Amino acid sequence: MLRADLAGSGYHVDGVEDLLGAVASAALHREQAVPARLALAASGGRDPRATLTSLFLLGDAVPRAALDRALPGTGAAGAERLGLVETSGEGDDDEARPIADLRPYGATDAAGEVRWWLASDLGELATGGRLSPDHVLGAGGASLTLAQVTMRTPTGRVLDLGTGCGIQALHASRHARAVVGTDISRRALAYARFNAALNLPEGEHLDLRHGSMLEPVAGEAFDLVVSNPPFVITPRAGAAGRAVADALGDYEYRDGGRSGDDLVRDLITGVGAVLAPGGVAQLLGNWEHRRGEPWEDRVGAWLDAAGLDGWVIQREVLDPAEYAETWIRDGGTTAEREPAAWAAAYGAWLDDFASRDVEAVGFGVVTLRRPVSGTLSLRRLEEHTGSVRQPLGAHLAAALAAHDLLAGHDDAALAGAHLVTAPDVTEERYLTPGAAHPDVVILRQGDGLGRAVHASTGLAALVGACDGELTVGQLVGAVAAFFEVSADDLAAELLPAVRGLVSDGFLVFRT
Known part of the structure; x- marks a missing residue:
């Protein structure tokens, strides 16, 4: 009944944006409520979308009668029984106040578009204060990132580790035969159960x-x-740990109870125990950049200990002060509202980082795989802090498939392959004015990670001719003849580069 009421009211992503307008909607995503309240006031307040937006997104009380109109089947009484609101009485002039956040959710993952509603605890915008330690988060930025980078190939059993409100499990339900979600928070599991009942087919x-x-x-x-584990690096040991605990408390959705980045390390090294042959794990995480130790060495050692194929993409790096500010503010503590708690937590965070010579903290996406053969073939750690083309899941899946194909092709087999230039690849040429030939040629990827590769003239010529008709070896011979160079020497130069372009999706095997 609630699902039908929400759909019938127009309380979905497009409906709310249409009601508020682009400016107020964007401000609301930044946790700024004033433009939204002005837009709602201008709407006259009779629109069911206005009632539900005021109630569940802004945390305002609404007349009970207005909620009855907005949810005609469920009514205020039904919403109260579901644990979404509390009401002050039975009269038409009485009010309903939210005790949960219920918002439209829209996203596009590698399997296509989804439109749902997600219930979670009221946030700082609605309560005006810091979050409670057992707060259940809705679909934040990290959740959306994970949903978009996850591969959506139809599969058997999926595990959502640390399910929270259940958002990743819902995404997985569309392409998996069975989905298991786990969490240390019973409150989170209750929200996940509610969201599943609200959104999944009967x-x-x-x-x-x-x-x-x-x-x-x-x-x-x-x-x-x-x-999307509780990966936040929060001080735990000694005086720093006590200071942060006293100032902020612990947040179940983000603080894993471990020192430094131990939780992410243990997850990477331990998740193989539940992966079936060929099984893939995709997770988000933070890792410390310690003085004198490249992050690739630190995280790479975790991959070695995991005994799995591994691909790590670092997407963001914060210095210790930025990191502390981000996560103190994340829980609703601000320097203006609680100056003493802010200062105590801030100082303790910096002391904790200094005790381990932490110079920065990285954030990224980790993809792990248990090879069917048992032989490891993939170990890749890279930094990509620029923009990417989301959803990234299909690109990552294609990259793994290309890696596997290449593993079965030595140079002779690759020379015999028919390749096609991917449709999103463009070429840029930079010439000195008056020059006959370009100084720089760049092959640029429009999809996926948006990589750019500096190409030699010979490589650019080969890629430009990859239409699937001739083999790579035949193309190398043609390019060598054009430039009047040895075909063997050119093959020795170009085949490794071609291998890299296939791995990164610039070139694909003809089907």
């Missing part, structure tokens, strides 16, 4: 289990594991 459900990390699924095997 008869579908999630297998939701209480427990820490991999404990609830010990001894089981999954084809895909996704996790």
